[in-house]
Amino acid sequence: MDYNLMREFADSWGLLAMALFFVACIAFALRPGGKTHADQAARIPLKDD
Template identity: 50%
Template sequence: METYTFLRELADSWVLLAMVIFYVTACLWAFRPGARPANEEAARIPFRHDAAAPAQPQDPEAN
């Protein structure tokens, strides 16, 4: 058997299966219930050094 043919068959079967299993495992790991605090902290990283924004936008016509 040629090396290319062997590697092609390996990639088409077992490596594809391994990648699918890795993807499903990564998705389940990221969306597990215990990961909520870590995910929320990671979501706030871009805004960590921003100044506190007002809770409600001020309407100039309300006065």
């Protein structure tokens, strides 16, 4: 493939894909009930078994 063709693809669709991935990560982190799961995961290293 030509460098310019790959660059055009990355500038358009690659940027869109990264933006959608970023928005999905933020939405996943802020979902209802997410704080409970995050708090449980944060306490895992502190548990004594």
